[in-house]
Amino acid sequence: MAVAPSYPGVYIEEVPGGLRTIAGVPTSITAFIGRAISGPTDEPVLITSFPDYERRFGALDLESPMSYAVRDFYLNGGSHALIVRVVHPDAKHATVTLSGGDSTPRTLVLEATSAGEWGNRIEASVDSETDKNLSMSSPPATDKTRFNLTLRYRLADGREVANESFPSVSTTSTDIRYLPLVLDHESALVRVKGDMPTERPLAGSTIEAATGSGGSDGTDLQDEDINGDADGKTGLHALTKADLFNILCIPPKNAGASTSGSVYREALKVCVKRRAMLIVDPDPAWAAASGSAVQNAIDGHSALNMLGPDARNAALYFPCVREIDPLTNGQLQTFPPCGVVAGVMARTDVDRGVWKAPAGLDAVLHGVQALQLNVNDQDNARLNQLGINCLRSFPVNGCVVWGARTLRGADQAADEYKYIPVRRLALFIEESLYRGLQWVLFERNDEPLWAQIRLSIGAFMENLFRQGAFQASSARDAYFVKCDAETTTQNDIDLGIVNILVGFAPLKPAEFVVIKLQQVGEQVQT
Numbered sequence: 001m002a003v004a005p006s007y008p009g010v011y012i013e014e015v016p017g018g019l020r021t022i023a024g025v026p027t028s029i030t031a032f033i034g035r036a037i038s039g040p041t042d043e044p045v046l047i048t049s050f051p052d053y054e055r056r057f058g059a060l061d062l063e064s065p066m067s068y069a070v071r072d073f074y075l076n077g078g079s080h081a082l083i084v085r086v087v088h089p090d091a092k093h094a095t096v097t098l099s100g101g102d103s104t105p106r107t108l109v110l111e112a113t114s115a116g117e118w119g120n121r122i123e124a125s126v127d128s129e130t131d132k133n134l135s136m137s138s139p140p141a142t143d144k145t146r147f148n149l150t151l152r153y154r155l156a157d158g159r160e161v162a163n164e165s166f167p168s169v170s171t172t173s174t175d176i177r178y179l180p181l182v183l184d185h186e187s188a189l190v191r192v193k194g195d196m197p198t199e200r201p202l203a204g205s206t207i208e209a210a211t212g213s214g215g216s217d218g219t220d221l222q223d224e225d226i227n228g229d230a231d232g233k234t235g236l237h238a239l240t241k242a243d244l245f246n247i248l249c250i251p252p253k254n255a256g257a258s259t260s261g262s263v264y265r266e267a268l269k270v271c272v273k274r275r276a277m278l279i280v281d282p283d284p285a286w287a288a289a290s291g292s293a294v295q296n297a298i299d300g301h302s303a304l305n306m307l308g309p310d311a312r313n314a315a316l317y318f319p320c321v322r323e324i325d326p327l328t329n330g331q332l333q334t335f336p337p338c339g340v341v342a343g344v345m346a347r348t349d350v351d352r353g354v355w356k357a358p359a360g361l362d363a364v365l366h367g368v369q370a371l372q373l374n375v376n377d378q379d380n381a382r383l384n385q386l387g388i389n390c391l392r393s394f395p396v397n398g399c400v401v402w403g404a405r406t407l408r409g410a411d412q413a414a415d416e417y418k419y420i421p422v423r424r425l426a427l428f429i430e431e432s433l434y435r436g437l438q439w440v441l442f443e444r445n446d447e448p449l450w451a452q453i454r455l456s457i458g459a460f461m462e463n464l465f466r467q468g469a470f471q472a473s474s475a476r477d478a479y480f481v482k483c484d485a486e487t488t489t490q491n492d493i494d495l496g497i498v499n500i501l502v503g504f505a506p507l508k509p510a511e512f513v514v515i516k517l518q519q520v521g522e523q524v525q526t
Contacts, residue, residue: 018452022436022460027354027428028346030073031082031245031276032339033236033267034066035221035253037156038118041091042234044082044242050074055162056188057083058118059155062327065251069339072323073249075367076343077350082245084238086225087115087218094119094215095193098126098201098208108179108201111193112215119215122189123152127207128200130168145171147200149179151189164189171196221253227266236263236270244431246424247345248278249338258283259336261304264314268306271313275427275434277420280304280316280407281336287319287373294379301388311407312417313427317341317389321399322370334372337391340365344401345424354428355469357404357421357509365391365399384511385411387418404509422506425469429504433457437500445493450483453500457481461504471505479504 003011031044037058039045047053053070060067066083073081093115099107108126112119126147146168153162164187169179173196180192202208228235239245248271250259264280271278286296297318306314317337325333341358344365348358371393375383380390380402387410389403406423408415417423436456443449461479464470470478480503487499 018455019459020436020439020452020456022432022456024460024464025244025246025428025431025435026080027246027349027424028078028342029080029082029245030078030247030249030342030346031084031239031242032066032070032073032249032251033084033086033226033239034069034251035061035064035087036066036083036085037061037064038116038153039083039085039114041085041087041114042228042232042238044084044238044245047081047083048079053081053083054155057085059157059159060327062255065253065255065257065336068323068325068335069249069251072335072339072367073343073346076340076365077347078343079346079350082239082242084235085114086221086228086235088221088225089218090216091115091218092214092216094122094212096122096124096190096210096212098124098210106197106199106201108197109193110183110190112190112212113188115215115218117215117217118153119212121154121156122212123154123209124190124211125150125207125209126200126202128202144199145175146177147202151187153189162189171199223253223260223263226250226253226259226263236267239270239274245274246276246427247342248276249342250278251281251336251338256284258285261306264304265306268310268314272310275431276313277424277427278314279338279341280306280314281338282316282318282320284320284334284336284372293319293373294375294382297383297388298386301386306407309408309415312415312423314407315389315405315420316387316407317391317401317403318383319372319375319391321365321368321391322372323367324369332369337365340368341401353467353469355421355425355507357419359389359401359404359509361394361397361400363401364397365401368399371399387413404511419508422508425504425506429461429464429502432460433500433502436460440498445488445496445498447484449498450488453483453498454481457483457500457502461502464504469504469507471507477505 003013005011039057045056050071094112096110110124126149128147130146130148149166149169151164152160154160166182168177169182170177183191226235228237230237233240248267250267252259268278283300286300287293320334321337321340322332323335324330344363345358348356371391374393375390383390384403387405387407389405392402393399404420406417406420409418458481462475465475465478472478482501487501
């Protein structure tokens with residue numbers, strides 16, 4: 001606010017500096033979509049560790065490739081993941097029925113928060129110990145509307161992973177401890193189904209207990225369950241409810257299966273819209289089928305039909321990985337590599353930055369004992385020139401990621417976003433500027449605003465340059481920001497548009513190292 005001088009003296013007025021800081025967004029929040037034992041359905045849930053996944057979605061499960069992919073993600077350096085559990089529409093919710101067993105309406109029915117067989121392992125018990133604290137008289141005063149509720153949930157192996165206690169809840173709708181409201185706000189396991197009883201669901205001071213029943217996982221998932229519905233925000237489109245994700249993994253619907261091309265094509269549309277990268281898994285049959293596994297991979301890559309500029313946001317890795325499965329007595333099993341690769345990307349982002357290719361001898365695949373197929377140099381050359389990234393196994397270094405191309409990375413395509421780190425850096429800049437420039441909306445569209453924009457974006461890009469994100473030795477050659485009367489004409493101003501042009505010189509990975517060796521002969525003195 002401007003100062004209005006009224007007396008002789010010194011006045012202080014704070015003047016805005018014009019710089020609005022643009023913060024870089026996270027780069028490795030990974031979304032997983034697929035089958036899980038338990039947890040909310042068609043809702044993106046943020047987790048920060050595999051134990052967190054176990055508490056919300058259950059442990060490793062032979063019929064849930066997603067559970068193994070999430071484990072691999074955290075084993076290889078991942079930190080934040082979004083889990084979208086999907087079920088077929090015929091899956092059923094389990095119910096837990098508590099009843100006092102007399103003529104008074106005391107039956108309380110609780111329903112699992114999501115469909116699935118998991119709800120059959122919910123244990124509920126009620127008691128009236130809360131009444132003893134209401135009075136010192138003898139016998140104790142009793143309030144037949146109040147009781148304590150305890151819930152426990154166990155995994156199939158018997159481990160208890162959830163224990164919820166709700167003391168002094170009530171059957172009275174006007175009470176602040178009214179049970180349906182308490183469960184809606186505090187329970188991750190159950191909700192009240194149907195009408196509440198008029199009194200607590202037990203007679204006298206006994207303890208009433210019951211276990212869930214009727215829960216079902218339903219039939220196998222179908223492609224349409226994964227694709228979901230845009231209007232209903234289900235399946236892939238449940239990610240519209242998430243604030244941000246950078247990488248998308250879609251493990252197979254069932255063990256031994258593969259994710260179809262139609263699912264990947266729908267997922268790619270979502271990734272382009274949300275400025276994210278899609279990791280495409282190979283079909284295990286490519287390496288297991290008779291004939292040339294490399295040719296199978298080439299044919300399978302073509303069958304995906306993921307072409308055009310959108311393919312810049314996708315990357316295919318081959319082959320599948322072999323890992324020890326604790327659920328099959330430590331036998332080696334074949335798994336899709338998406339979780340492992342996403343973890344490597346997250347680890348590389350932390351150690352080196354999103355502009356570093358998630359490949360090379362440092363991109364070790366932790367937890368991987370072997371690969372489904374050992375690719376040699378000649379096969380690697382054929383696949384690489386088509387934009388298929390190989391996973392390789394070397395005698396000393398073990399299993400590593402040995403490719404960094406997008407699905408537009410084929411030599412013949414000659415796309416400017418041929419490399420994964422270049423594309424991911426561009427997506428990072430786009431998302432950061434998109435979020436960091438919201439303040440520009442409805443400001444006066446003239447030179448003072450343009451100068452502020454140039455200053456804010458310039459500071460952001462300068463910071464990236466100093467971190468080594470760009471090519472060139474000087475900032476002048478590394479990036480530019482243009483926002484002035486040339487980019488925004490009077491006609492644009494009349495339409496309410498401000499145009500900003502941002503350019504950058506990306507770093508590109510050294511894919512091929514050529515060593516020239518020359519023999520120097522002994523010089524003859526004359």
